[in-house]
Amino acid sequence: METYIFIGIALLLFIMLFSWFIPLTLYMKALHSGINIGIDRLIGMRIRKVPTKLIVNNLISAHKAGIELSLDELEAHYLAGSNIPNVVKAMIAAKAGGLEISFEKASRADLSGIDILGKVLNELNQKRTGFID
Numbered sequence: 001m002e003t004y005i006f007i008g009i010a011l012l013l014f015i016m017l018f019s020w021f022i023p024l025t026l027y028m029k030a031l032h033s034g035i036n037i038g039i040d041r042l043i044g045m046r047i048r049k050v051p052t053k054l055i056v057n058n059l060i061s062a063h064k065a066g067i068e069l070s071l072d073e074l075e076a077h078y079l080a081g082s083n084i085p086n087v088v089k090a091m092i093a094a095k096a097g098g099l100e101i102s103f104e105k106a107s108r109a110d111l112s113g114i115d116i117l118g119k120v121l122n123e124l125n126q127k128r129t130g131f132i133d
Helices: 002-021 024-032 039-047 052-064 071-079 084-097 103-111 116-129
Strands: none
Touching: 024 039, 024 052, 039 052, 052 071, 052 084, 071 084, 071 103, 084 103, 084 116, 103 116
């Protein structure tokens, strides 16, 4: 009887560790959103202590807005110490407002300390009110 309890606890711990280490729900979410990310990439991100949920959710947002970004770009940008959601939201806002901004330009601005989202929104507001042609 004691061995069954021990095996049950060990099995439960294994399942909990497995589900934390291999984010299957995040994989399924990306897959159903039209983004093909391998489980091995998600495991690698976990090993490198990159927040998989942050990266994948922003990749999905960009993809749904018609902005093509790669997992490597977002991961590298995160590891450089940037604000991923700010950059992705700025790119989405710029595209919706008819402004052209590349990921390289937005990430460079973000890494230099510029609030890229605020700058894009300010430019769109000035464009809308007629101060910029």
